Structure formats: C-alpha cells, structure tokens
Amino acid sequence: MGPVRAWREDEEIDLGPRQQRAVLAALLLNNGLRLSNDQLIGMVWDDPTPSAVMALRTYMYKIRKNLPGLDLKSKDGGYTVRAEIVDDCRGEPLEGLNSTYFEAQRVRLGQHRLKSREDWLERELDVLELQKHVQAYPLRERPRALLMHALYREGRQAEALDQFHQARALLNEELGLEPGPELRKIHAQILKGDLHLARKPEQLPPDVADFTGREREIAQALGILPGTVGITGMHGSGKTALATRIAHLAKHRFPDGQIFVRSADMANELLRAVGVENPTGDKAALWREKARGKRFLIVLDDVQDVAAISDLHTPGSAMILTSVRQRNELPGVIWLKIAGLTEAESREFFRKVLDPARIDAEADQAEEVLVRMSRLPNPVRVLGGKLTARPGWTIAMLLTQMERETRLGDAIPSDCRSVLAPLIKADKQLTDEERHLLTCFAKQNAEVINVSEAAEMSGNEIGTIEPVLEALADVHLIEPLVLGRYRVPRFVQMYFGLRTLSLTS
Incomplete structure (x- = not known):
C-alpha cells in the first residue's frame, strides 16, 4: 500500500487533497468496521480544530462522488467501508499521509509486508531472492537461516556455513549479540549433516483430459476454497474427477503442496506425504503441528469414517472431500451434490469418447444410451470405449445387447460388469x-x-x-x-x- 490512489479501468481518479485521501485510507485500514466521527478525526488530524467535523463531512461527500461504486455507509454518526484490499508492495506504505496514527500503521504494514515476503521466501527457498533479501536486511536472522537452508539444499555446504559466520560477526559488531536459536540450530544441523529438507508433496492424480461440464460446481468450489468443499453423489457420478479438476485449477493458491489421500487412516497418509514415516500417538495432533502456518491443498477421496478426518483441518489449508453420503455431521463443510451430466454436457462428453460421426449417424440411439445411463460419466465412458473397440458395431447393436437378459454375478461379461x-x-x-x-x-x-x-x-x-x-x-x-x-x-x-x-x- 503505497500512495492512496484509485483507477476506473485505465483512468486514474482524482482523490482530492491529502486530508481527503487520509480519510479514505483510515476507512480502508479499518475495512468492515464502523468508525465514529471522533475516531476518524483522531486518525487524520493530530491536533484537530473545530472545523474538522465540517471538513470530514465534505470529504465524505466528495469520496462518494468520486467513487460511486465504493460500499461506504453512514450510520449513527459514523462510517463503514467494505472493500477488497490488495497490497501490491509498491512504494512506502501510506506514502504522503502524516499523523501519529498513520506513522503507527506505516510501521505495522511494513512489518506485515516483510513477514509476508519472508513467508514466501520460506516456501520457495530461492537462493538468489534470499541473497537479495539478506543484503537488504542483514540483521534479520530468519531470512539468513533460510538462505543457509537453501544453500545446503543445493549442495553448497561451505557457503551455508559461511553465512552463519558472517551473521555472527555482524551481530557482534552492530548489536553486541550472538546469533539466536534459529541460526544456531541450523548451523549445528549442517555441521552434523542432519538438516532434513522439507518435502513438498505434489500428489494430485492427472487431470482428466476429456473432463466435461460441471462449470457451476467448479465455480462454487473455487469460491469456497480455502474453506472445506464436500462433493457427494452416487457411485459413477464423477466425484473424484471433479475433485481433481478443482484441485488442479486451485493448486497455485497453495504453494506448500497438494496431497491426495484415499485410505482408512487418512491422518497417517497426510503425515507420510510430508515425510513423517510410521507416526505414533495422536496422528491428527501431529498433522496439525506439521501443517501449522502452511498452505496445503488436500483431497480426501471416498470418505468413509467421519471421525478419521474431523480433526485434520488447519487454518490456511484447504480440503476437498468426496463421499457417497453427505456427511452433515462434519462442521464447516459446504457440500456440492452431483448426479448425471446435463443433456448438453452428456452429449458433448459422449462425442469425446466415441467418434462423433458414429453418434451423428444414430443420434436417437445415442440419446437413448445416455438416458439409460442416467447421463453418468463413468458408465458413458465405458460404453463409448466399448463401441470404439468394436468399429463394426452400430449404437443400435449396443442397445440390443443391453436389452438382452443378463445373468449377474460371476458370469456377467467383463465389459458389462465395467458399465454396472x-x-x-x-x-x-x-x-x-x-x-x-x-x-x-x-x-x-x-x-x-x-x-x-x-x-x-x-x-x-x-x-x-x-x-x-x-x-x-x-x-x-x-x-x-x-x-x-x-x-x-x-x-x-x-x-x-x-x-x-x-x-x-
């Protein structure tokens, strides 16, 4: 948050004089909170005069006029703004705004920005970016420790150790201090050769190349994440394929990795994904400890035991669950129910798994196949593959076979068993x-x-x-x-x- 500025499309909007911009900034910094006139005046003016009340009203009128789309409400002698705020990390925070309040906010935002940058550096462990950051902030120990970790990961052990000695000399000279526990710990681990490198899991199954439809459900799920999304539907409705598609679309938002689990002991598999083998004790608690401060995207497929997953959620990470039954006893889950594809989607999908020319030649018969399969993706895929493997068959022949009496059990043909x-x-x-x-x-x-x-x-x-x-x-x-x-x-x-x-x- 550099200078307070606004644009409508490509045209910059004039936000008025400094004090007017300060009023807008104070509202945005307290996004969603009601500020009284006295509170706003105290934030913008260190030594307000009686005319400040009238000035504030004038500024509010002009802010509304300049930004008609801004959700600015006045009630009971106070004001509230609701807006989405993004820090693009350009310029000094709140540049040009001067008051005791803004000075304190400038320090707070600067520290927040610095921490966010170092959180990103910890996830990426990019040596060049870490070197630039350490050069800019030579007395900060956390990025120095991250740089040592990154250098060690690249096999540059001597350089990693040299970073410790540089930090030690600088801290002694500038502050008369010894390195803190984080730097000492990583130094000792490198000397012993037992610095364990963090594992970034990337376990998502491949996205289905011919995935079709479900646009509404996908949009809903992407809007819910990083909350918990549940997908429910009958066997064969494509729950896993939908969960996988959503996960691939959202994975860039979860830089610490993606984990896919289909197991009775889901906590155990989550721990294995981050490098914890043969965990003992309370596995859910251990997982929460390992995931604290991280942003994982987790797909828990075919959930059978609610108790096995009820304690696995951690702030910042997202979960996508699939289950035939909707598990309403799980708190905080927004469920999406799916069935067959729509008519248009099922026709489009059938044309992806079977030569469209064959479908066009028997359009009515093709529609009957889709109806009999209740437009469920998995059975439709199997039948499309069956017809592709039998180029001499017509779709009418397939319908005839489907109408014959078929004995279930072990005698059922393998291709029919796949459909059913x-x-x-x-x-x-x-x-x-x-x-x-x-x-x-x-x-x-x-x-x-x-x-x-x-x-x-x-x-x-x-x-x-x-x-x-x-x-x-x-x-x-x-x-x-x-x-x-x-x-x-x-x-x-x-x-x-x-x-x-x-x-x-």
Whole structure:
C-alpha cells in the first residue's frame, strides 16, 4: 500500500487533497468496521480544530462522488467501508499521509509486508531472492537461516556455513549479540549433516483430459476454497474427477503442496506425504503441528469414517472431500451434490469418447444410451470405449445387447460388469430391505414413486418404508423431489431389473 490512489479501468481518479485521501485510507485500514466521527478525526488530524467535523463531512461527500461504486455507509454518526484490499508492495506504505496514527500503521504494514515476503521466501527457498533479501536486511536472522537452508539444499555446504559466520560477526559488531536459536540450530544441523529438507508433496492424480461440464460446481468450489468443499453423489457420478479438476485449477493458491489421500487412516497418509514415516500417538495432533502456518491443498477421496478426518483441518489449508453420503455431521463443510451430466454436457462428453460421426449417424440411439445411463460419466465412458473397440458395431447393436437378459454375478461379461460397476459396488452396501424395495421399483418400471406406492409395492407399512426411502436417497439411488415423492434414475432401474432377471433365471 503505497500512495492512496484509485483507477476506473485505465483512468486514474482524482482523490482530492491529502486530508481527503487520509480519510479514505483510515476507512480502508479499518475495512468492515464502523468508525465514529471522533475516531476518524483522531486518525487524520493530530491536533484537530473545530472545523474538522465540517471538513470530514465534505470529504465524505466528495469520496462518494468520486467513487460511486465504493460500499461506504453512514450510520449513527459514523462510517463503514467494505472493500477488497490488495497490497501490491509498491512504494512506502501510506506514502504522503502524516499523523501519529498513520506513522503507527506505516510501521505495522511494513512489518506485515516483510513477514509476508519472508513467508514466501520460506516456501520457495530461492537462493538468489534470499541473497537479495539478506543484503537488504542483514540483521534479520530468519531470512539468513533460510538462505543457509537453501544453500545446503543445493549442495553448497561451505557457503551455508559461511553465512552463519558472517551473521555472527555482524551481530557482534552492530548489536553486541550472538546469533539466536534459529541460526544456531541450523548451523549445528549442517555441521552434523542432519538438516532434513522439507518435502513438498505434489500428489494430485492427472487431470482428466476429456473432463466435461460441471462449470457451476467448479465455480462454487473455487469460491469456497480455502474453506472445506464436500462433493457427494452416487457411485459413477464423477466425484473424484471433479475433485481433481478443482484441485488442479486451485493448486497455485497453495504453494506448500497438494496431497491426495484415499485410505482408512487418512491422518497417517497426510503425515507420510510430508515425510513423517510410521507416526505414533495422536496422528491428527501431529498433522496439525506439521501443517501449522502452511498452505496445503488436500483431497480426501471416498470418505468413509467421519471421525478419521474431523480433526485434520488447519487454518490456511484447504480440503476437498468426496463421499457417497453427505456427511452433515462434519462442521464447516459446504457440500456440492452431483448426479448425471446435463443433456448438453452428456452429449458433448459422449462425442469425446466415441467418434462423433458414429453418434451423428444414430443420434436417437445415442440419446437413448445416455438416458439409460442416467447421463453418468463413468458408465458413458465405458460404453463409448466399448463401441470404439468394436468399429463394426452400430449404437443400435449396443442397445440390443443391453436389452438382452443378463445373468449377474460371476458370469456377467467383463465389459458389462465395467458399465454396472458403480451399482454393483452400491448394491453390496445395501440392506435386504433397501435392495428389495429397489427390486420392486424395477419390476414395476417405476420412474416416480411416492411413499404410499412404495409401501404397497413392498408389502410394508408407510411408517417403516419411509426411513428406507430416505436411506436410499442418502446414497443417491433415488432422488428426492418433494416430501414423500422420489424419482428412480433409469440406470438404477436397469441394474435392478437385470438383477431381478438373474434371480428368476
């Protein structure tokens, strides 16, 4: 924050005389806080005269006139500004503004800027940038220690040790002091050869080249980070692919690394990612200690145990969770629910996994394939790959095969098993009551069902069937429409219809 200036597009706005700019600066420095007239006057004028009140009102009028888009509100004899403030590190903070208040703020902002710069230097450990910083601030011990670390990392042990001796001589000469504990510790570690280099994890899976759609969900997630984002949806809906896409788009905001975990012991895997092998004791507490002050982007895929992740969040780092069930008991998580792609997105995606000419030749049949798969990305991908591997097949032939009676279980063809894999996995996690209800829906070819109809089909009482319906909705095998009314996705109907055929064969 150098001189207080403003632009509208490429044209600089005249902010008026120094005292008017000082009023604006005082408001911005207290962004979001209400300042009374007396507080503002005390910040801008060291020795205010009675005319200061009138001057303040005049300045407020002119600030509003010059900056009509500024969120400036007046209430109860005070003023509040809400704005996004960015320090571009150009010039002296609050240059040209003189009062006791601004002198104190100048010192505070200068220290904040210096710390931010050194935080960046710690993440990057760039030798040349560290050398420039140490030359500019030779008595600061933290950047000197970082320079020793960076030199040692490059195999320049002698130069790293020489930095310690230079700092020691300078501190003795200028301040009559010995180096502090940080410099002494890194000096001793270099001498012993046990200076462990920080590991920067970069574990994200490759982004999916043919990823399609989900623009709204991606925009929402990017706006939530560095908060915690949860992605929920049925098996096969593309939760992991979406989490990976979001992580790749946001990773530049998290310079300490990206960690991808799919494990029952997530705290253990997070610690391994930062170089802690075979941790013991309270792993979550140890992870929080290791992550303190860092900015990691963490993807926790297929969360099964809420207790395993509830204590892992640290300020500054971001988490993206995926889970079939929406884990509402986790605090601070904003959940995004996904299902099949939109009609336009699914058509675009199908054209990426299958020759568009073949799709154009059988447009109606291609649309039927998408409908039967409930436009879920994973099954659509498998079928597109199957047709690509069979250049002599038409899409109509594929539909004919899909309509044949198929015995489930070990006899199911491998390519068909791949298509149905999401529901085979979901089926294994169902109770007998849940499975029976879905089978009833498939027998009746029911697309939309209410509680009364579900009770009649299954032979159960309404009071006992409603919890079963809600349990199926929790894992996205049926979709809640309004209270007591649900939609059965076509893909789910098809699977449980095949399952019924296999059981009666």
